[in-house]
C-alpha cells in the first residue's frame with residue numbers, strides 16, 4: 027500500500043468533489059451544458075498554466091489530482107483546459123475543451139483518464155485563436171508518442187512554420203505556437219533515429235529546441251510509457267517549478283506553474299526549474315540538466331504585479347511579500363506627489379482583488395484609514411484580459427459596487443496593481459464620483475504600461491493601452507481622475523528583487539519596450555497587432571474555422587475540428603486518435 031498516494035488520493039477525492047459540486051448542473055447533457063458554460067465573450071482570461079504529475083504507484087490514477095491542480099491555476103487561464111494521462115501499455119487518454127476546469131471535467135471524464143502520470147493545461151491564447159482545436163495539451167504520435175503543455179509565446183512562429191513545412195515535413199494543423207514547439211521537440215527526437223531513446227537523447231532534443239526557437243516557454247511534456255518532462259526557456263521568463271512527496275517506498279513528482287499546487291497536494295521541496303534547464307522524471311530516476319547556452323535570467327515582473335496568486339512563491343520570491351513591498355514603495359511616491367500638488371487624502375480604497383495587499387501596506391505607511399469601498403461580486407472573474415472592450419467595461423460594473431458611505435465628501439486615493447486598458451479605472455472613478463467622492467486620485471503599483479507583451483500575456487496591441495503615447499496628465503484625463511500616481515520602475519523592481527538578489531534582471535518589456543530575447547522588431551509588433559488586436563481577434567477566430575492559407579507543400583488543411591464547433595464543451599477522447607481531433611463528444 028502506498029500511503030503517500032493513498033492519502034493524497036483521498037484528499038484529492040474530497041477536493042474534486044468540491045470542484046465538481048460547484049457545477050450548477052448534475053447530469054451533463056448537450057442542452058444543459060450550453061447554459062452552464064458562459065458564452066465565450068463572458069470568459070475572463072489571463073494567461074496559461076501548466077502542470078505535470080507522476081505518481082510512484084502506477085495503479086493510482088493521476089487525473090483527479092491534475093484536475094485539482096488545474097483548478098488552482100485557473101486564475102492563469104480561463105479560456106480552455108485539458109488533461110492527458112498515460113496509462114497501461116503507454117496509451118494516452120485526453121480530455122480538453124473550451125471552458126473552465128469545473129465545466130470541462132466531471133467524474134465520468136476524469137474516471138476515463140487512467141494512468142499514473144499525466145500533464146495538464148489551462149489556457150488563454152496568445153497565438154492562434156480560441157478555437158478548441160488549440161486547447162492544450164497537444165499530442166503528436168511520432169516519434170514515440172509525445173504530449174506537451176506550454177505557457178508562454180514564441181516570437182518566431184512564422185519561420186518555424188516554414189521550417190516544419192519545407193524541411194521537417196511535419197503537418198501543423200493549427201495556428202498555435204505550442205503545436206510548433208511540440209513538433210520541434212518531436213523533430214529533434216526523430217533525428218536520433220532510435221527504436222528506444224534515453225534521457226541523453228531527450229536532453230539533446232530539448233537543447234536543440236532551445237537553439238531553434240525564440241520566445242517564452244515554460245513547458246511540461248510526457249513521453250508515452252517513459253515519463254514526464256519539464257523545461258523552461260533560457261531567459262526563464264515564465265515560471266515553472268518542481269516538488270515531490272513521499273509515497274510508499276518512493277516519491278510522487280509534480281511540475282507546476284505556481285507553488286500553490288504543491289502546497290495543496292502535500293508536496294514539499296518546491297524548486298524552480300532553472301532557465302534553460304530540462305528535467306526528466308521516470309519511475310526510477312530524476313535527471314536534470316542545463317541544456318541551453320547561458321542567457322540573462324529575466325522572469326516576468328508582471329507575474330508579481332498581477333498574475334500569480336499571492337500565496338505562490340516564484341523563483342524564491344513570495345508574491346504576497348513582493349506586493350506588500352510594492353505598497354510600501356508606492357506610499358513614498360504618493361506622499362511626495364501629494365505634497366508637491368498640495369492635495370490631502372482622506373481615505374485609501376483598494377480596487378479589489380489584486381491590489382488589496384499593496385493598498386493596505388500603503389495606507390499603513392501613510393497613516394491613512396483603509397476602507398473596502400468597493401465590494402466585489404466574486405462570481406465575475408478577472409477583467410483586464412477579457413475579450414472585447416465593451417465586455418470588459420460592462421463587467422467592471424457587474425463586478426464592483428461602490429459603498430456611498432466610504433466615498434461621500436472625501437478625497438479618495440484608489441490603489442490598483444496596474445492600469446492596462448484603463449477600463450477598470452475609468453469605470454470605478456465614475457462610480458466613486460457618482461456616490462459623492464470629492465476628488466479621486468489613482469495610484470498604480472506598476473509604472474505606465476505602454477508596450478505590447480509578446481511573452482505569453484495577451485496584451486498585444488499598443489493602441490489598446492491607455493498609457494501608450496500618453497504622459498501622466500493625459501492618462502489622468504483619459505480615465506477621468508483628478509490625479510494619477512505611478513510607481514517608478516526602479517521601485518517596482520526593487521520591491522520584487524529584494525527577496526531574491528541573485529536575480530539581476532526582470533522582464534519589464536511592457537513598461538520599457540525592451541525585449542530580453544531579442545528578435546522583437548517593429549515589423550513583428552505591427553504584425554502581432556494586425557493579428558491580435560481586440561478588433562481583429564474575432565475575425566481570426568472565424569477565419570480559423572474554414573480558411574486554407576494555400577501555402578507550401580502539405581499546406582495547412584482545413585481545421586479538422588470544424589465539425590464540432592458549437593457543440594458541447596464536454597469532450598472526452600477515450601484515447602488520443604488523430605492529433606488535435608475532438609472525436610468523441612459527450
Ligand SMILES: O=P(O)(O)OC[C@H]1O[C@H](OP(=O)(O)OP(=O)(O)O)[C@H](O)[C@@H]1O
Nearest residue numbers: 379380408409410445446447448449450
Ligand atoms: O486597466 P484595465 O484594462 O482595466 O486592467 C487593469 C485591471 O485589471 C485587473 O483586475 P481584474 O479585475 O482582472 O482582476 P483582480 O480581481 O485580480 O484584480 C488588474 O488588477 C486591474 O485592476
Ligand SMILES: NC(=O)CC[C@H](N)C(=O)O
Nearest residue numbers: 073074151152153177178
Ligand atoms: N498564455 C499562454 O501561455 C498561451 C500559450 C500559447 N501561446 C497559446 O496561445 O496557447
Ligand SMILES: [Mg+2]
Nearest residue numbers: 377378379380
Ligand atoms: Mg484588479
